[in-house]
C-alpha cells in the first residue's frame with residue numbers, strides 16, 4: 346500500500362492579505378478540536394519557508410516577493426519529487442496558492458516523460474503573469490508558470506528586467522519548459538477571473554465546471570467528467586483552494602467570492618477525484634485564520650482533507666487475498 350506523506354509549506358508571500366501561513370497550524374488545531382489523530386497518523390515534512398521579506402517590502406508591484414518565492418518553489422518541487430520517487434502519496438498543505446507551481450514542477454520532475462493533467466478547484470484561474478497581473482500577487486500566477494506562458498498577447502504591465510529574469514528562472518524549475526499542456530487543465534467552480542486569464546482559457550479551450558453545473562449534475566458526476574476530460578493524461582494533480590467554497594461556509598480566506606461550493610460538494614468532489622489511480626498528488630491552500638472567527642474555515646478544510654486522505658489511501662489498498 347502506498348503511504349500518504351504530508352508536506353507543509355508555511356509560506357504566504359504570494360497572497361495580498363496577511364495570515365495564510367498560519368493556515369497550516371490552524372488546520373492542526375482544528376484536528377485536535379475535532380478529536381482526530383490525523384496528524385499523528387501520517388508522517389510530515391516541513392518545507393523551509395521565510396516570510397520575513399514581508400517586513401521589508403517587495404521588489405516590484407508587478408510580482409510581489411517573487412525574488413523570495415522562487416526559493417520556496419524550488420524547495421517544494423524537490424520535496425514533492427522526492428516523495429513521489431519514494432513511492433509516497435504527497436498531500437500538500439500550503440499557505441498561499443503560489444507554491445502549487447512548485448508542486449506541479451515536482452510531479453513533472455519525478456515523471457518527466459508522463460503527461461500531466463491538473464484539476465484546479467478554485468474560485469480563481471491563477472493564470473496571470475507579471476505582464477498581466479492586476480494585483481502583483483503571485484498567488485494569481487501559478488498555473489501560468491506551469492504552462493510556461495507570459496501571455497504577452499494581452500500584456501498590461503511592463504515588469505522591470507529583474508522580475509522578467511526571475512520569471513524566466515521560475516519557469517525552468519523541475520524540468521525545462523512547460524510542465525503541461527493548457528488543454529490538460531480542468532477548473533471546478535472558477536468564477537472570478539480577469540480578461541487576460543479569460544483570453545488564455547478561451548484560446549486553449551480550458552474547461553470549467555461551474556458551481557451551477559456541480560448542482561445540475563451532482564458533485565460525483567462532475568468529478569467523473571473532470572477525470573474523463575483528462576483521459577489522455579497519465580497522471581493527475583488536484584489543487585484545492587478553499588476559496589472554491591462559498592463565503593457562507595466561512596470567510597477565512599484571502600480572496601472569498603460568492604457563488605461557491607458547499608462543504609459537502611467539495612468533500613464529494615475531492616474524495617471522488619482521488620479515487621482515480623492517476624491522481625498522485627493532492628493539495629489544499631489559502632486557509633487564513635486571521636480573517637476568520639472560531640477557526641471555522643480550518644475546521645471545514647480539515648474535514649475535507651481528512652475525508653480526502655481516507656479515500657486516497659483506501660482506494661490504493663491492495664485487495665486482501667483469502
Ligand SMILES: NC(=[NH2+])NCCC[C@H](N)C(=O)O
Nearest residue numbers: 442469473480482484485600
Ligand atoms: N489563489 C488565489 N486565491 N488567487 C487569487 C487571485 C486574485 C486575482 N486574480 C489576482 O491575480 O490578484
